[in-house]
Amino acid sequence: MIYLAVIVLLLTGCASQTAAISQAASSTRDAVLVAQVHLADANTELSRIVVHMQQINESIPYVSDDVPAIYSTLQYVSVAVVAAVIGALIYTYIPRGR
Numbered sequence: 001m002i003y004l005a006v007i008v009l010l011l012t013g014c015a016s017q018t019a020a021i022s023q024a025a026s027s028t029r030d031a032v033l034v035a036q037v038h039l040a041d042a043n044t045e046l047s048r049i050v051v052h053m054q055q056i057n058e059s060i061p062y063v064s065d066d067v068p069a070i071y072s073t074l075q076y077v078s079v080a081v082v083a084a085v086i087g088a089l090i091y092t093y094i095p096r097g098r
Helices: 002-013 017-062 069-093
Strands: none
Touching: none
């Protein structure tokens, strides 16, 4: 039984170099085909991204950062309230000559 195992081991280890090269070439071809499919998919996705970027670039000139008038009015009102509170605190807590 051991002799049979040694013979099988020797026969499988002595595979011809042509068979090894053929197997390597076949696996390389398969890997290239898979890579080509992935590259084609990636190229399609990149084309879609370019189209989206072009749409965004075309719409940018029509975008503006307008602040509604109510926000600027509220800002002025809040500044006036803070100034009034500070004025009231100063008037209340500064000692006068009595």
